Amino acid sequence: MQNPYSEIFRAPGAKGFAAAGFLARLPIAMAPIGIVAMLSQTHGEYWLAGAVAATFALSNAFVAPQISRLVDRLGQTRIVVPTTILTVLAFAILIAAANQDWPVWTLFVSALAAAAMPSMPAMVRARWTELFRGRPEMNTAFAFESAADELVYIAGASLSVGLSAALFPEAGMLVSTLFLAFGSTAFILQRSTEPQVRPVDHASSGSAIRLRPVQIITFALIFVGATFATTEVSTVAITKELGQPGAASIVIGVYALGSFVLGLVVGALNLKAPLQRQLAIAVALVALGTLLPLTAGTVPLLALTVFISGVAISPTFITAFGLIERHVPEAMLTEGITWVMTGIGIGMALGAFAAGAVVDEFGARNGFFVSVAAGAIALATVLIGQRILGEPDCDLAGCEPAAVPAE
Template sequence: MGGSYRELFTAPGSVAFCAAGFVARLPIAMVGIGIVTMFSQLRGNYGLGGALSAVFALSYALFTPLVSRAVDRHGQRRVLPAAAVVSATAIVAMLAGVRLEAPVALLFVCALPAGLMPTIGAMVRARWTELYGGTARLRTAFALEAVIDEVCFIVGPVLSVGLGVAVFPEAGPLLAAILLLVGTFTLAGLRKTEPPVHRHRSDTPGVKLLRLPALLAIIAMMVAIGVVFAVIDVVAVAFTAERDAPGAATFVIALFATGSALSGLVFGSRVAHSAPARQLLIATAALSVLLWPLLLAGTVPVLAVLYLMAGCAISPA
């Protein structure tokens, strides 16, 4: 297994952009859960924290295609730093508003531009595609990226919730803003591995992507998995708090991501023998089945085990 992954990093610059991408994408796993933790610590209010986190997530979903399209047209080094600065500034402004007890409406206004956070995973995958497009290594690279995503969801919530509980309530989202700037500026500065800008001819008829049944199916699936991510985080915080073990939330969430990371490592090291559509169907069906037992959890240890099992279906999907 290790050999196939080591081969990926024989390309010059691959270690650097992979490491920078890891730092830059950690914040997406830190901000939402950090907001919920912050409000639970300051006001004991999960509803407002969850609503603000949801607005951030929705704005992220809304702005992501716009940022990515700008990257396609102008390149990563020109777009990513600007987007990161706007997002980080909005996050810090929101935290200041919470500390200064600003009107709730102002907090939601700040959450909107915070969603301009670039989709770093897509930017790193674009660099892998430029290196290994059309080869078997690309599948392994994408599997590695799925694992790195899950490692971020192991480390990110632990950092965010841990700092929010142990240091001060706003510490998690604040660190996320700092990591976003450091990682994104570093990635944008690695110009040797930056994918070239592909200019599109204005007279070429565009494909109506949203009319493609396959793409619509994938969007529906990803929206559903996004809902799972959001619910998993909030439920872990609320469930452990109700049982007087708030510190266990980071461990429970980390187990969910650990299951996904382990399954992703195995998936990426194996040779595929079935069509991607069949693999996707099996993975999403497995996730659907593995989520139901969560309703039976009565204690934190049982919840942790069920989170680990359910996470195993994420990376392959």
């Protein structure tokens, strides 16, 4: 039996844009925690560090879909180049402002400007879709991307904090900025795999978020994102309560590992069930898994329950992005994918905030109840949306317009 992952990388240019895209997306995980690590050392105030990091993360969550919409209209090169330059300059100013103790407002302004950072996961998935649209290999490619996202969050945050602690406060942000600059440059230079620009017609005018399937999937994934952000916060709190705070990083790593492993397995399979049903099953497993950590009274048992509860996250993302590809016109694909990524990011921010509040007020273990509530809402959303998600794929007029080259 052939390895399906080796098959997708035989496509011309696939190895190059996948490697460059991985490098360019590391700042997604490195930058927010890098800002916290940098400013907490240079200014000694965690509230300021958190506020600046939140300014960047939340602003990027809302700006990124608009940038991706321009990418769909004008092509990756014409939009990614200027937005990346703006982001790199903004990060450079933020680093200088922290190092030179510039006024606090410069930290917030530069963080706000850095929100122009384009959604590299969406750009890479758009290239895979261009290569394998309507073929089984696309499910494998999306599985690989979900695994890559997991690695970004596992390695990126640890690398950023480690560099700042071992070298100097700005080290994590500096390396993150270099990854963005060099990775994006390498990605854009590979013009042969850049998706073609589809002409905008009546069906693909406006925003992708106006499409009902995009609304359903984005709303559901807000709460899926909340479940694993809540699990991470609660894990930190409960390991501290159990007297082993250092075990938190191991437990969180095990959590991501479960998702990573099953995501690769699902990508190697050619499942025949309708995608909307696969999504419902995956989200149901996520929702059921949120109950398991409530039973953990020791760190080893916590690690085991968290591992099991995390296995369905990557399959959820794989099927969600597959549904987006089928229901969104080609001329809106990058924006549609970015809205889902935005939903995950918003969910992580809201989940972390809600879990922190519950932990402070009611204790560490009760933070997991936020995950339970979020999982239930995500499952209800997907079940209610089954009919709409199961409608004929991309049946809007103009879903398959003639392509024109990107300028």
